[in-house]
Amino acid sequence: MKITVNELRHDTCYFFYKQIRTIFFISIFIAFINLIIDIFVKPNIYIISIIENNNFINAHALLELINSMNLEEKHELLKYSIFKIIESLMSKTVLLGSIIILISSVSNSEKKTIITSICSLFSFLPSLFILNFLSTIIIQIGFMLFIIPGVLLSITLSLSPIIFSFKKHGLIDSIRLSISISWRYIKIISPCILTWMFSKFILTVFLDHIHFLNKNILDLISNVSMNILFSILIIYLFRFYMIFLRS
Numbered sequence: 001m002k003i004t005v006n007e008l009r010h011d012t013c014y015f016f017y018k019q020i021r022t023i024f025f026i027s028i029f030i031a032f033i034n035l036i037i038d039i040f041v042k043p044n045i046y047i048i049s050i051i052e053n054n055n056f057i058n059a060h061a062l063l064e065l066i067n068s069m070n071l072e073e074k075h076e077l078l079k080y081s082i083f084k085i086i087e088s089l090m091s092k093t094v095l096l097g098s099i100i101i102l103i104s105s106v107s108n109s110e111k112k113t114i115i116t117s118i119c120s121l122f123s124f125l126p127s128l129f130i131l132n133f134l135s136t137i138i139i140q141i142g143f144m145l146f147i148i149p150g151v152l153l154s155i156t157l158s159l160s161p162i163i164f165s166f167k168k169h170g171l172i173d174s175i176r177l178s179i180s181i182s183w184r185y186i187k188i189i190s191p192c193i194l195t196w197m198f199s200k201f202i203l204t205v206f207l208d209h210i211h212f213l214n215k216n217i218l219d220l221i222s223n224v225s226m227n228i229l230f231s232i233l234i235i236y237l238f239r240f241y242m243i244f245l246r247s
Helices: 005-018 020-040 045-053 059-068 071-107 114-145 147-156 160-165 171-184 186-208 215-246
Strands: none
Touching: 005 020, 005 071, 005 186, 005 215, 020 071, 020 215, 071 114, 071 160, 071 215, 114 147, 114 160, 114 171, 147 171, 147 186, 160 171, 160 215, 171 186, 186 215
16 A cells, blocks of 8 residues: 555544544643643752753853853752653653554544543553653754754654554564664655654744743643644654555
8 A cells, every 4th residue: 555645644634633622632731730840840940040041052052051050050950951851751751642542542443431541541651651761862862963863863763652552562673663664664754754843943933932921821832732743743653654554
């Protein structure tokens, strides 16, 4: 069976509009939890103000800032960085797991109760978190080397959670298969990844220029929008892999 971008785009839009209420609920719920965590679990206020009020043009400027800090401030900065990384990974993992379970249920015509869906999600999350952690490290190393390797790694590793969700392959095998399949079908997978990245960039720039709204409201809008964009990406990739298995 031939896989085309137009077919995948059509299937993605159809599924999204059919499940739009559920996807919005999941996106808003996860964004709201993030906002609550950010409000009530705050590291050192001084460190946060430095990070939020400084636009680092390059790594040299950031290194200069770190070198000017005392030991206690460096320790607080490290705690803040670890906190944000874990929060981001957990949010991504829960969103990814939720959307995958939603697609699987609808695709298999299963009518799961909320309790059953939650149990399926939580049994799936620990392994998915490890997979996300490994993929994120590999992708970030690529971006540290240069932008193009980072983008290529983002494309080639994008299928790994989808492959893993079918429970036929382990973590490493899912990553290996993702690289192999994504590279073979890079002309089909790369448009959605690049569109997702570009959309995130445009949204971030747009929201950064809005100053009449409360920061917490802006953060909520940003998180919900990012979650919806990521959900659309997962739907596209999941549909691609389903067609790939049938071909």
